[in-house]
Amino acid sequence: MKKPLQGKRIFVVEDNVENRVVYQIFFTHECAVFEFERWGGQTIVQMKRFKPIDLIILDLMLPRGITGYSLFDQIRAQPEFAAVPIVAISAADPSVAIPKVREKGFAGFIAKPIDGTRFTEQLSRILAGESLWVES
DSSP: OOTTTOOEEEEEEEOOOOHHHHHHHHHHHTEEEEEEESSSHHHHHOOOOHOSSSSSESSSSOTTTTHHHHHHHHHHGGGGTTTTTTEEEEOOOOOOOOOHHHTTOSEEESSOOOOOTHHHHHHHHHHHOOOOOEOO
C-alpha cells in the first residue's frame, strides 16, 4: 500500500541535529525524498539542485541572524518556488508566531515537538492545499 508521503520531495531547513534525525527517520519511513539545509545560508542554491520540490519546511529560529521569515521571502522571490507550500515547524511561541506566518503567507505552522502520530496527516493536508495551524 502506498504511503501518503511516498515519493513527495520535501526540503527542510533545520539547524538542530536531533530534529534533523527525527525528520530523517520519519521521512525515510514514509518513503519521502528529502534534503536538509542546516543554517539557511545556502538554501536557494540547494533547493535549485533538489527541485522539483513538493513541500518546504522552515524552522523559524536559525543561527547567524537568519530566520525562517527572511528565508520565506528569499524562496518566494524564486519563480520556480513561488507556488510550493511552505510550513513553519518551530518551537517559537505559537501565539506570536502563528499570526506572523499567516500574514507572511505560509501554508501552515506546526509547533515543536511534532506529534509523530499526526505528522503524516498534517503534511498531507498541507500538500492537498489546506492551511494548518497547530499550536501543540
